[in-house]
């Protein structure tokens with residue numbers, strides 16, 4: 001049993017072995033595990049990536065509260081905002097986006113924000129400092145404004161990472177369990193890019209609930225290990241508190257969740273959030289040309305680079321198989337296309 005959910009994602013997504021890449025890796029590092037990709041970049045087209053799994057639960061909640069408008073927030077190239085804008089258009093909800101950064105003239109919009117506009121979202125830009133200082137007030141005042149004009153708005157926090165949204169990845173663990181059985185693998189480690197923590201929180205809780213016997217790791221693309229240890233724990237605790245006795249979280253988890261191992265691989269943020277080095281752009285090119293898989297410089301490319309570096313250091317030598325969750329993000333690539341020319345020739 002799961003909380004109310006609106007089907008938005010194309011499920012189940014494939015789990016696929018990076019056969020050629022793993023073989024090449026093994027020829028240089030004989031003890032390296034094989035790497036599998038969970039293709040959550042294939043949850044849809046415009047409505048794709050990891051956020052869709054979360055929005056299935058988040059928007060069900062918005063609907064059950066009778067809201068006609070959704071307000072959310074993120075960077076100008078937020079995948080979460082783009083997915084929310086499209087999902088709202090599909091469901092006939094109004095969408096207001098509060099974006100962090102310089103305003104982009106409509107005719108220059110690229111990548112995610114171009115899709116936001118197509119989907120008819122109302123967009124407000126806020127300077128980085130205003131956004132960082134006043135995000136809650138900005139969200140609440142947008143909600144008030146909707147109320148004054150007779151509507152009812154539901155606020156989705158950054159990345160839909162809260163006790164509702166994380167159900168997307170709690171549920172995904174049932175899917176992973178079947179994937180592992182079907183592929184005949186027992187991976188001891190599952191990795192994802194961590195940006196607002198909800199994917200990692202859902203996977204960590206879901207791995208316990210579905211008895212995956214696997215350790216979940218977030219590879220952070222912003223902030224640091226301490227921040228995410230705290231944030232992931234906070235989301236899990238709130239989820240257990242709110243849903244604990246229902247939906248198969250059960251009594252056991254009330255005590256067990258305090259011992260759930262939350263693990264972060266830190267050290268790969270590089271120059272900063274959404275800023276990648278030449279190595280990351282090279283890896284994205286290599287993957288596109290050799291595997292036909294598209295990573296992005298903000299999340300998946302950076303996190304996969306981190307995983308690969310740790311594997312090369314021998315950290316996961318004891319493993320036969322590891323799984324990397326491909327969380328999507330392809331639209332973010334377009335806004336950084338110039339980096340492929342200036343940094344990597």
Ligand SMILES: *Cc1c(COP(=O)(O)O)cnc(C)c1O
Pocket residue numbers: 049050051079080159161193194195196197198199200296299300327328329330
């Ligand atoms: C948002 C996002 C992530 C990070 O997920 P969180 O749940 O926010 O930690 C990873 N990859 C992509 C492509 C994303 O858009």
